[in-house]
Amino acid sequence: MIHEKSIAEIVAARGTGDLSAAEVTAHFQRRIEQFAGGLNSLITRCDEAARHQAGSIGSDAPGALAGIPIVHKDIFCTKGVKTSCGSRMLDNFIAPYDATAVEKLAAAGTVMLGKANMDEFAMGSSNENSFYGPVKNPWNTAYVPGGSSGGSAAAVAAGLAPAATGTDTGGSIRQPAALCGVTGIKPTYGRVSRYGMIAFASSLDQGGCFARSAEDCAAVLGAMAGFDPRDSTSVNREVPDYSAALTGDIKGLKIGLPAEYFAAGLQPASRAVIDKAIAELEALGAEIVEIGLPHTDLAVSTYYVVAPAEASSNLARFDGVRYGYRCDNPVNLEDLYTRSRGEGFGKEVQRRIMIGAYVLSAGYYDAYYLKAQKTRRLIARDFGQAFEQVDLIAAPVTQAPAFKLGEMGDDPVSMYLNDVYTLPASLAGIPGMSVPAGFVDGLPVGLQLLAPWFEEARLLNAGHAFQQVTDWHRQRPEGFE
Amino acid sequence: MSLTADDVRNVARLARLGADDARIAEYAGELSNILDVVAALEKADTDGVLPMSHPLDLTARLRADEALPVTERDLFQSIAPATADGVYLVPKVIE
Known part of the structure; x- marks a missing residue:
């Protein structure tokens, strides 16, 4: 076939x-x-x-x-x-x-x-x-x-x-x-x-x-x-x-297992599958070592500031003027923008645009966006340090x-x-x-x-x-x- | 972090998103929950850490400062909601 x-x-x-x-x-x-x-x-x-x-x-x-x-x-x-x-x-x-x-x-x-x-x-x-x-x-x-x-x-x-x-x-x-x-x-x-x-x-x-x-x-x-x-x-x-x-x-490839990815939360049955896969890699001659990526717990909060902030900016282009959805019978320009976007975007997209607009708005930028850019560097640095010890990382x-x-x-x-x-x-x-x-x-x-x-x-x-x-x-x- | 309906109305206005009162109330709850997750950032020690705006710390590449011909206006306007004589039409802005 x-x-x-x-x-x-x-x-x-x-x-x-x-x-x-x-x-x-x-x-x-x-x-x-x-x-x-x-x-x-x-x-x-x-x-x-x-x-x-x-x-x-x-x-x-x-x-x-x-x-x-x-x-x-x-x-x-x-x-x-x-x-x-x-x-x-x-x-x-x-x-x-x-x-x-x-x-x-x-x-x-x-x-x-x-x-x-x-x-x-x-x-x-x-x-x-x-x-x-x-x-x-x-x-x-x-x-x-x-x-x-x-x-x-x-x-x-x-x-x-x-x-x-x-x-x-x-x-x-x-x-x-x-x-x-x-x-x-x-x-x-x-x-x-x-x-x-x-x-x-x-x-x-x-x-x-x-x-x-x-x-x-x-x-x-x-x-x-x-x-x-x-x-x-x-x-x-x-x-x-x-x-x-x-x-x-x-053979000889050093593969790191980050402890943070095998902590509570990983379901035992999934873990058993991953453990077996790692054993296969080891049998192929890879050297398995434990590593740490200590800022992993900041990833979700960092991402859900950085990504929505960038999304709110990127998705500003969808305004019902040059292409895409336009609402029926707009009464003025403001109405054209807000209804085209309110009707054209689904709920999750609107939530993320609003979170993004919020974390970028006056008075909140430093506490959220700037802070998340700093924690992002901590997360990236974790990888830089890990890759000084290992060639690859394996995880669920x-x-x-x-x-x-x-x-x-x-x-x-x-x-x-x-x-x-x-x-x-x-x-x-x-x-x-x-x-x-x-x-x-x-x-x-x-x-x-x-x-x-x-x-x-x-x-x-x-x-x-x-x-x-x-x-x-x-x-x-x-x-x- | 708990957002009130007025906070959400303000953000929706900034983002130019139309939503009725019922939706605004739902968003207030949902966005507050998201901000609760994000609040974990507060505890992180970031003293002396430079903000990372880009994964590769690239600098912007510039192209030669040459005017390029404007092309395909008809093609681009063929997918616009409303155009006339080569311009995009919107509701009257100045009475």
Whole structure:
């Protein structure tokens, strides 16, 4: 079956003429037809354009990913295709240009099958905040897929595409990858261009990808990453050949276990899965050492000041004037702004905008925003010090597997507290990855690997080594075989 | 930290978010709960710590100061709620 093949296998089969790009795309389109509606994983399908594009890719097409179908998170602008960001505000927005990541992946030969559902403006950890309704977890459709890139993770888990793009501001790639049992990588801040990636929190947002294996992620990330003069925070630094770095050898690699990530809160059954995964890494020759990241307990409070502050500023652009939602019959300019925004944004987005406006407002800036910028440095420093002792960090991604749809109610705080293991790496800007590591009651558990700034290759190789001796990443949810 | 309905009205005004009284009351509770979580920052010792505004401590990169042609106005305006003769239309600001 084509959806069980790796990206390299599909590319090779196309090169020899055993498979055509048109057949590959048609296969995944049939699966989308069969499954995407039930999972609510896609907001937009690009059936005609994909068929047309795949038909033009011959066996001698040059791109590294020629003929590989892909799904883009609906946060990435796609020229001529609706780009909603999961919001009513952009329900009518047809992007006039492509995001750099989309452009680069298209240049590598990928075929865009559609746009993935997501939490509105990437704000959420369950995908329940989408204007288009929640995404369902393919492992159990009564459960959330995680968020905010939940549609992307669910699509790869269900075999609707070999790969999908995502973005991670506080865990939005790693957490849904963990909850859906797929491999997901958030590279170092600045590695993938943010141009055309709708901004949530500009000092945190980072694009990345989902696929079934570290090997597939290496191929996709390699095509997405790189310097972009159109993004002022893009880093001008050579992108190594990630695929070539996959030796599968991690002998002598020093891996740190942060005590703070294994403290109370981590559910025993999830912990047992993570402990077993760490034992596998040790058996592969890695040296396991205990480390401390003492400011971890400040991550949630730091993040929920910094991210909303930046969001309130970024989302000020949605004013009902140049594009996006406009309320009916505004009586004056003030009414146009307040009703367009009040009606166009969902509740969680409005809460975060208001928290942001509050912490930036006169009299509160020093106590909240400036203070959070200082605690952010303490958290980043923890990682800097840890990476003087170890090459990689291993930890859980979440405290527990996926929760039920609706289980958290409308209480934002209980949801925020769940992000504790993913927020610190985002605040520090280091790369992180989730690798499928096992199951608890039929629901996937992810192992989180973190590396120093710009060491994605090390991260991918460790994930690859793990996947050479385990087959958790090869499992498919029942009904999606 | 507990926000009153008036505090929320003020923040909603700053953020240009329209909300009726019932929503304002809900937000007051929800935002207060969020600020309670954030309050943990107060206890952190940050004496002598420089604020971190960016993960890579980058300086802004500047491009050459050259005028670029304005292009694609028609394309950009094709997705606007209301335009006429190349300008965006909003309700009358000055009576």
